[in-house]
Amino acid sequence: MAQDPENSADVYLFANDQIGKLKDANAIAELGGNTLEQIKADNSEVVVDSVTQDGAVYGVPFTTNTWFMYYNKSMVSEDEIKSLDDIIAKNKITFPVSNSWYLPAFYYADGGTMFGDNGQDAAAGIQFDKPAATEYLVALKNNSNFADDADGKGYAAFSEKETAVFFSGSWDYQTLKDALGDDLGAAQLPTAKIGGEDKQLYSFAGSKAIGVNPNCENQAAAVAFAAYLGGEEAQKAHWEDRMIIPTNTTLLEDEVFAKDMLVKAQNDTVDNTAKIQPTLTEMGNYWKIGENFGKAIIAGDVTEANAKDKTAEFQKQLNTLTEE
Missing domain, CATH: 3.40.190.10 (Periplasmic binding protein-like II)
Incomplete structure (x- = not known):
């Protein structure tokens, strides 16, 4: 993405510690509007902070790291x-x-x-x-x-x-x-x-998120797809298929996640004993x-x-x- 953003994917998965590099390369779009509202509504403050730089949000989180x-x-x-x-x-x-x-x-x-x-x-x-x-x-x-x-x-x-x-x-x-x-x-x-x-x-705490290429032709469709991939339905499927721990706060309140030892350990760590990785x-x-x-x-x-x-x-x- 960072080497050739104009010829790379419109929507991609990335680790949040790459935001700076992706921004420098003009390879990641700032998110706003309904998508930004969804990100803030669906995630804890620390998770939102993990994809935020200089007050702007650059990805839809789907799991903590x-x-x-x-x-x-x-x-x-x-x-x-x-x-x-x-x-x-x-x-x-x-x-x-x-x-x-x-x-x-x-x-x-x-x-x-x-x-x-x-x-x-x-x-x-x-x-x-x-x-x-x-x-x-x-x-x-x-x-x-x-x-x-x-x-x-x-x-x-x-x-x-x-x-x-x-x-x-x-x-x-x-x-x-x-x-x-x-x-x-x-x-x-x-x-x-x-x-x-x-x-x-x-x-260190971070997240993995869905990013949008600012160079893509169909920005609205790309942002909508990113929002879906980081949304509740997709996060639930990630857990069921590969035990990828969700960030979606509604999902985490479900008994399946609330009583799971692994989910609790990771989320307790992110919330209580971790610093957001710069x-x-x-x-x-x-x-x-x-x-x-x-x-x-x-x-x-x-x-x-x-x-x-x-x-x-x-x-x-x-x-x-x-x-x-």
Whole structure:
């Protein structure tokens, strides 16, 4: 779409973090009128925010996208899953520290921001100068009950009942259910004792949506089709055919969804323990820097002694790249 919008599809599915790139390429249309009213009526505020940039809405959401916590009910209690420290005190766990999609959880928890409070202020940059969060990750890495989740290690260990929790998303649900059966649980993110205080971890949240190409000849038909594909009937079919979790608030009130563990875990996470992933093009500069810093923690290059200095270097790299 972004490479050749004039010769691309009139209507397409996209992940919300691509909005900035699509806007820059004139490959996505702003939505208004009855379609905008439908989007706002059918979705929660956080879901609408996920497809909003500079006050304009650019897609019809059809599912949320985030990661949360799976847990083994035979290993941890309903109270213990509320705290990462309580979990690791008695059980082995993994967490993808070396994955930059997961790493911000600890910096968000300690008050960090990415492009301002709403993720849309490019000039604000990424503010992750939070040494206490780095110190927590160093201590986590040094805990004998911890292992970095890389190259599928976390999934394998959790499936084989060697670890108590696994951090992932809805895409892993069915195979985990097959492995653990009734012992499989799912919940929003726990807290972590950062700087001596219990602080809420936050995952990235976003959505997948239907976009309209502003270059298409039949705009009205394209917008109507997009609205249908993101509407209640189509979302219900997505769930029945492929277990794609809906965003439509009317559907979510139905008993089928209200009592479903997976749907509840994902929606609780989006509503309570997640930050909207920034859609600005400047966000693209973060991923490699974040990955390298996470890997440095796991490699032992970041220590308790140098955590403050290393965090400052990390912050400087982020600011330098996001300003260029």
